[in-house]
Amino acid sequence: MLIQRRIMKFFLLVSIANSEFENRTRLKVKENRMKKYIPTTTFDSTDSCSDGLNAKYCTPPFEDITRVLKKKFEASQTCGIDQSERYCKRENEKWSCKFCDSSQTAQMLPTRHLNDHEKTTDEETCWYSGSVIEPGQQTQIRSESDLEKASTRNVTLKIDFSHPYEISFITMKFCGPVPAAMVIYKSTGNNDEWQPYQYYADNCLETFGIEPNEEITRLNQEKALCSERYSKNKEGTRVSFNTVNNRGDSSVSPVVQNWMTAQAIKIELLKPSIWPVDNNGLKTPSSTLVASYQYAISDIRVSGHCQCNGHADSCEIIDGQPKCICKHGTVGATCNMCHSFYQDRPWQRGTKANPNECRVCNCNLHTNKCKFNDSLFKMSGNQSGGMCQKCRHNTSGASCQVCKPGYTPDPNKSVDSPKYCKKIPSPEIPSPSCANMCKKHDSISLPPKEYCKKTMILKIDVKSRKTVRGKYVVYIVNIQKVYRPKKSRKSTNSRNKNPFILSSKESRSTRKKHTATSSNSPPHITKGKWEIWQNKKYAKCGCPKLRVKKTYLLLGKHKSVRHARNGSRRKFKIDRHSNSLLWRDQFDSNLKSIEALNREKKTC
Numbered sequence: 001m002l003i004q005r006r007i008m009k010f011f012l013l014v015s016i017a018n019s020e021f022e023n024r025t026r027l028k029v030k031e032n033r034m035k036k037y038i039p040t041t042t043f044d045s046t047d048s049c050s051d052g053l054n055a056k057y058c059t060p061p062f063e064d065i066t067r068v069l070k071k072k073f074e075a076s077q078t079c080g081i082d083q084s085e086r087y088c089k090r091e092n093e094k095w096s097c098k099f100c101d102s103s104q105t106a107q108m109l110p111t112r113h114l115n116d117h118e119k120t121t122d123e124e125t126c127w128y129s130g131s132v133i134e135p136g137q138q139t140q141i142r143s144e145s146d147l148e149k150a151s152t153r154n155v156t157l158k159i160d161f162s163h164p165y166e167i168s169f170i171t172m173k174f175c176g177p178v179p180a181a182m183v184i185y186k187s188t189g190n191n192d193e194w195q196p197y198q199y200y201a202d203n204c205l206e207t208f209g210i211e212p213n214e215e216i217t218r219l220n221q222e223k224a225l226c227s228e229r230y231s232k233n234k235e236g237t238r239v240s241f242n243t244v245n246n247r248g249d250s251s252v253s254p255v256v257q258n259w260m261t262a263q264a265i266k267i268e269l270l271k272p273s274i275w276p277v278d279n280n281g282l283k284t285p286s287s288t289l290v291a292s293y294q295y296a297i298s299d300i301r302v303s304g305h306c307q308c309n310g311h312a313d314s315c316e317i318i319d320g321q322p323k324c325i326c327k328h329g330t331v332g333a334t335c336n337m338c339h340s341f342y343q344d345r346p347w348q349r350g351t352k353a354n355p356n357e358c359r360v361c362n363c364n365l366h367t368n369k370c371k372f373n374d375s376l377f378k379m380s381g382n383q384s385g386g387m388c389q390k391c392r393h394n395t396s397g398a399s400c401q402v403c404k405p406g407y408t409p410d411p412n413k414s415v416d417s418p419k420y421c422k423k424i425p426s427p428e429i430p431s432p433s434c435a436n437m438c439k440k441h442d443s444i445s446l447p448p449k450e451y452c453k454k455t456m457i458l459k460i461d462v463k464s465r466k467t468v469r470g471k472y473v474v475y476i477v478n479i480q481k482v483y484r485p486k487k488s489r490k491s492t493n494s495r496n497k498n499p500f501i502l503s504s505k506e507s508r509s510t511r512k513k514h515t516a517t518s519s520n521s522p523p524h525i526t527k528g529k530w531e532i533w534q535n536k537k538y539a540k541c542g543c544p545k546l547r548v549k550k551t552y553l554l555l556g557k558h559k560s561v562r563h564a565r566n567g568s569r570r571k572f573k574i575d576r577h578s579n580s581l582l583w584r585d586q587f588d589s590n591l592k593s594i595e596a597l598n599r600e601k602k603t604c
């Protein structure tokens, strides 16, 4: 009893193990099919764009964009670019004047100094604009008030990131006083349209007609403000523009995201500042007035996140071009489109409140192509608008969920199985082409005339059947008895085979003809193993009918098989007028009688 129980337990374990193995195999097969049909831009628990199950708002890390991209600023003018030029600066209450000259390495003050990221003040490298007063007016400047009245050229600095970034900070470290007026602009595209980002002035209302430090509300979240913050604190100052200050969270508000997004930055320097009096209350000496009245900046940093619309957590620089590594079923330079198989709802920017991931089309693993259909989306109450394309496995419908006409769902298969739709069997209608193919008999009468026409009357056992390439079915048979043809009394090698040719020497052409006739003439059938070849369409219509493992009386005319290149030469072909009758022992005595009668009357 105990042994019986143990054996039962063993079988039970084996069967459980087997079913687990089958389940695992089935899952693996399904997973492989999923891979084939669903692109790999799906959720992955190893990144910050998903919690393993659901999509999550994500963004590439905060970075110093000017440092990462290694792009240079472009300046509308630079000190010493055309000719050697004088510039003056005050350091530790002492004035020093030097010459800038772009043709002399030691005297260059180029734009690359704007983002060469020196670490200490001692190593400070500056870009200088050169004088902004027209050369003709420069000689007339004798006092600070002359400088105030002089007309000046605007100087612009531009940098293009060639990819949108969500800018958080723009900081500028000046080598001289902060300008009396300047504007930071941003551009979101390549069309050179600039939108004011921030104004700075000693007097905002007077310079720009804008009240300083307006309050930001929901109504003016994208309005550039004007700051007078640096009007009194000018020397050695780092100007810092925090783009999102008091404007809200970009990961929540698309308006703030728009506000932060820029592909290029332009700084327009509109009016320089006169150096403020030094700690001893001394003004700028008149000899340095013109040469010190220009712009000088040691560092500009633009920091933020590579713009991937909340659908990527990394942005790689490929050939100097930033590119989002998109997740959430999105594609595009800024993950700004849904992948061709994630078309179940329209693309949307991701936010913290809603990651708005692109949703995969449900095509039940029958296709990897789908399109968004707006009316379908609206009909579903904005839930699902993916219209599957080119459904395979005999399916159709928006989700490849129904069977094509002529096919019906298999209740034992799931809708995502490739065998879900099975063909509806059509009732068998006898082929009209068989109707007049041959006459079928249950019995055959053999009057002498009919008997003589037969080139074969055989008792055969059908051993097996095969279909050869082309149009024939081949039966391997064992011929048990040959009633016709009787053994030939003529020698097959006889030269006198054709009694009408009496020549002692055959011509070559005649010999050729004989050989051809000989190879095409039907073989002499003897007992034993043979191949019987039957045209496939005659076999289909049972003209005549031959079944494996049955014994027949086979009567009719036989022909040679031309395909005699391979295998045995013991083969012949039967035509559609041949007849087969299931063997009955009585046939043997009947045939012997018929043969004797015909021999006696010499009918054949």
Ligand SMILES: [Ca+2]
Binding pocket: 112, 113, 114, 115, 116, 117, 118, 124, 125, 126, 297, 298, 299
């Ligand atoms: Ca520098």
